[in-house]
Amino acid sequence: MIRNYFKIAFRNLVRNKTYASINVSGLALGMTCGILIFLLVNYHLHFDNFHPNSDRIYRFVTEQHRETTSYTYSVPNPFGKAFRNDYTFGEKVARVATADDVVLTIKKGREIRKFKEGETVAFAETDFFDIFNFPLLQGNLKTALSEPNTAILTQKMARKFFGDADPINQTFRLDNKIEFKVTGVLKDLPINTDRKTEVYLSYNTLKQYNEWMASDDSWGGIRSSMQCFVRLRPGISPAEVEQVLPAYVKKYRPTNKNVHHYKLQPLDDIHFNARYGGVITKTNLWVLGCIGLFLIFTACVNFINLATAQALKRSKEVGVRKVLGSFRGQLFWQFIAETGLITALAIVLACAVSGLLLPFLNDWFKVQIAINPIANWQLLLFLPLLALVVTFFAGSYPGLILAGFQPVTALKGKISQQNIGGFNTRRMLIVGQFAISQVLIIGMIVITDQMRYSTQSDLGFNKEAVVMLPVATESSVLTMKTLKDQFSQIPGVQTVSVCQAAPASNENVWNTSPKYDNRAEDEAFSVSVKAADDQYVPMFELKMVAGRNLFPADSAKEFLVNETFTKKLGLKSPGEVIGKILSLNDGNTKGAIVGVVGDFHDRSFHDDINAVCIASAPDLYGRYAVKINMATVKSTLAALERTWSAMHPNQVYDYQFLDEQIGNFYETEELMLKLIQSFAAIAIFIGCLGLYGLVSFMAAQKTKEIGIRKVLGSSIGAILWIFVKEFSRLILIAFIVAAPIAYYAMSSWLKNFTFRVDLGVGIFASAIVGTFLIAFITVGFKSIKAALMNPIKALRTE
Template sequence: MLKNYLKIAIRNLQRNKVYALINVMGLALSMSCGILIFALVKHHLSFDNFHQNSDRIYRIVTEQHRDNISYSFSVPAPLGKAFRNDYTFGEKVARICTFDDLLISVKQGNEIKKFKEAEGVAFTEPEFFDIFNYPLLQGDKKTVLAEPNTAILTEKAAKKYFGNENPINKTFKLDNRIELKVTGILKDLPGNTDRKTDIYASYPTLKTFNEWLGSDDSWGGIASAMQCFVLLRPGISPAQVENVMPAYVKKYRPTSKNVHHYKLQPINQMHFDGRYNGPMDKKNLWVLSFIGLFLIVTACVNFINLATAQALKRSKEVGVRKVLGSLRTQLFWQFIAETGMITVLGATLAMLLAFLGLPFVNTWFSTQVSINLLNDWQLTAFIAALTVLVTFLSGSYPGLILAGFQPVLALKGKLSQQNIGGFNTRRTLIVTQFAISQVLIIGMIVIANQMKYAQKSDLGFNKDATILVPIASETNLSSIKTLKSKIAGINGVEKVSTFYGAPADKASWNNSPRYNNNPEEEVFRVSVKSADEDYLSTFGLELVTGRNVFPSDTMRECLVNETFVKKLNLKSPDEVIGKPLTLNAGKFKGTIVGVVKDFHDQSFHEDITPICITTLAENYSYYGVKINMANAKRTLDAIEKTWSQQHPDQIYEYKFLDASIAEFYETENIMLKLIQTFSGIAIFIGCLGLYGLVSFMVSQKTKEIGIRKVLGGSIANIIWIFGKEFSRLIVLAFIFAAPLGWWVMNSWLQDFKFHINIKVEVFILAIVSTFVVATLTVGYQVVKAALMNPIKSLKSE
């Protein structure tokens, strides 16, 4: 029986090649997107699930309760040691302090090779590798990081630095100042972990690298470099631990208004919790999953539409089979077999398309997703289940329609559209298809407009034609000033400033200020931007009142922004001029001499924060160089040459400020690319179905068109017969799509403190673009039918 079904299916598909091709293409495109989305979602859900006892691994994080609540994945440096000594909740406790973009120098023969490690170096307590399942291939886990100035490398790093030589006991220099000896080799870290560091130095070495973070007395603040992980003992709940954590605040920060609330974050939430810099919000995975589902539904709608439209052609076949004794179930399964054959062809092509599209997905998401059907049973099961689901979703309704034909009517050729579900059924399906496409189009337009708004809006400073050049490590102040002067003298350089961070920067130094000699610190935090006297002119920052700071190497004077004044509830910016300001628990003191107009110091996701700009030269990290773009290449080459001459043992690098700001919206830009791609695919699948359906309608109305033309009907009248049908469907789809699209995208925009308003133009553009695409799709077939010689069309009937 099955063999007979397949043989009939092959014959029917050979007779209807266009019908088969349209369905195979539509299913292949939608299923390939489904496969890629499944692989991507599965990859992200697998993050850090390979550790033993992962249900007991937690990161201690900080909630900072001030005028509002802010979140940090870091804790004070001494907290880990104190927690280990004071309580028995933790089976293992480990601190890890990571610094990015560090210079590694390795002696290879007579040559010294230099490497810039973007993921940096982590100073790690040995217990870290008892908590996490990062296997050690060489070395003793108990002793590899016990001594100062020792380190372990991943296989990849060892190969990069030492080639095929045995790296054990070899040395390399960190930041040109600390020599580390290799005592162990780690297995390369898997792709489904957020830890990417390839170099782990012993924790005692941290004190040499950064004395404040390496101290067990530095409770006064937190730095993003420092994290603390704990493996709880069996039976211990996070709530038990969190109940005792306030004791540290009372003991070590009793007078501070900057109240820390220490919480435990499960390891399986680290990848998804945006509050603590989780790189992938789970709602994005839900969005991708729904888009994949929409695409598959769109392809199935195509199939059902075309199958029911083709049903009349097969009415006599069904009538003969019923007269000869075929049962309704047999006819149903015959059509399911045909559908299954098309779906299998589509699934096979979909796997090929998924393999071809995978590199683009990995590039967009910076992931290492793989598609391996032999080793990934979950993906294999998903493809098999998807094939079966699509087969029955697409084939069941048309199969029931065909199997339900009355044999007498079928043989007499008296079946009508009503007998195959009628136009209303197909109209409903087309409306569904158009509605899905229009929701995606609305989403694409809103995201694109928000990204354009973020890029083109006035940020309150000039970000164009400005490059950021790092200040070399272990550089003294005299050397910094000398190089600044040399860069300023290069032809094409317009302005130069030295500072800790650009006006908008991911890195920030937040501090609790004390204003006007008040006995207590303010309830809000201020973002401290250490910068010289050229900072304002380099970035075009505007003074509201007062003057710029005078040149200095220490904090003597400072500038604040308008938000700082508002936080103090003062009526006028002039009121703060001349008032003293104290930072860092009294360590730094200065006088406010000016108020700067507010500028966006973070992404548009965040409110503008209170800011203090002051001359703390010990914190300078960058040269900001504004250049004339007319001779940009020559100027950039000259800056590199000048910098490298002064720092021959360092690696030169730079980046444009506007590119750095664009990194704020990396996730949004990825989502925009994906929605653009998937919207295009959804529209294309819809066009395939529309083309096939119009072709069928034209063939059904050939005689009607001929009669109308003989009776004087114009070409415009005939075109309108088809046009009015699809115009109504597009408008009806828009009635459903517009409110749904508005609700979804308005919810998405709430993640931004500064965002666009969804205007009526968005919806007009969505419906107009749908009309244009539909017109281009059906136009050729309709015009061809309208221009057909009526004599030929009537004869053909």
């Protein structure tokens, strides 16, 4: 019997190739999205779940309470050692200090190879490998990092540095200053971990790299590069630990206005907590999951609409089957078999398309996902479950309609609109489809407008044609001055400034509490310090509001502040700060304020404009900012590289245009825009297939009506209005449903931006006009074909 069901189903699909192909493609498209979203959500939900006792592993984090509260996943450098010595809560405690943008040099005979590493190098205490499950393939974890100047590498990095040679006892240099010997090789990191370090250096060598970070007295500041992890003893709760942590604030920071609140962050929260640098929030995963379900739902709606429209053509077949003795249940399962066959074809096609699209997904999300049902039991379970749900959800309603035909009525061809469920169900489904599509369209328009606003608005400084080059770690004041002068001599170079970072930057950020005009206490707000030379202001075309620019200097003897700084002091005019003494870094840096610059965006549009201080401080310089003539960009960039490399032959050269760097502020939003564009296009396409099915149904139902109208003199336009009126009403209802949902969703999203666009009427008008145009194009052919039909042929139809 079952074999017979599928044999008949196959014959019906072959006979109705257009119907089958539309259904297969629609379902395949929806299920492709479902599979890809499932893979992505499943990937993110299994991060760092392979460590023993992971429920007892925590990271110490800091809430910094000033005028506002900020959050960082780091703690003061001595915190880990103090906690380990003072309390017995921790079974294991380990500090990890990352060394970003360093150069590792490997010398083999006369050959010298250089590698610039971003986030892959860190100084780690040995207990780190007792807390985390990163097994060692060569060497002894207990002793591999116990001695100074020792290192362990992952297999990947060992191959990268030393090829096929045995890495044990090989040496390399860090920033051409510190030599390390390889004492161990780690198994390559699994893809589902947030720990990205692949070169671990002995923590007791940190002092040679950065004396301040290694100091047991440096409680005065926090660097994002310092993290501290703990595995609590069994039975110890996080609340017990957090109760004693305020003692460190009272002991080491009693007078500082920047009040620290140290907390414990569970390991399973690290990947999802945006406050502390989480990769993706669980809310976003829920949103992605819902979008996947909606797209599968819209694909099923198409199937239902097309199947019910097709029911008219199969009414006589059903009548014959019933006369010959078929039961209603048999006819129902016959249609379910047809649906199952379509679904099976669709899911095979969906898997193939998912495989083709997966590299783009991996590139967009910077993940490493593969379609491998054998290795991924969740996917192996998901695929048949998806097929089963789609088969019964999409096939049950049309199956019940077909199986319910009265044989006499069916054989006479008298099946009416009421016999196949009327329009109301199909109308409701179409409204649901287009409501989803319009929510996505409105979201796409809002995100596009916000991205355009963020990248094209006046930032308060000029970011065009500026190239950012690195200051080599071995640079001295004389080296920087010499290289700056050499850059200035290159044809095409207009201005050169050496600085800590660009006016708007997330790198090398230093926030500290200022003390103004020799007041007894620090101010309640923090100031963002930007180290720069005297060319910084003219280079970026910062506006001087009061006072003058910095004089050339080799130390922080004078300061520039921005207007926000003066506003937070409560002053009536910016000029009141000129000549006042400013003290930073717990009084270690003092100077007079000589000028006030106009406000500029020092971070992304997510954040408010901070109080900013600009001062000369060569020991903090990390970038050369070079303004170039874009007419000769190729030759100028080549000359800059030659000049830089000649000065620093042992370093690795790189560069980035400032506008690209600022664009990186909005990587998440760019990704979201790509996704919502893709999902909106898919939802619209699937919705249009459903609309096509509805118009097909209407055309079949109204064949005689159209013939009569034409005989009585109706124009083609009047006939078309029958169809246009129907889908226009549905789209308008869908818009009424979608508009408040989209408004709420996008209002919530825009709250992430301090500087944002308004949700105006134009956005919603654009969405509905665009939807109408797409719908007109979709139904136009079928409607015109019905309107041009020969009325005599229509009236003869029985």
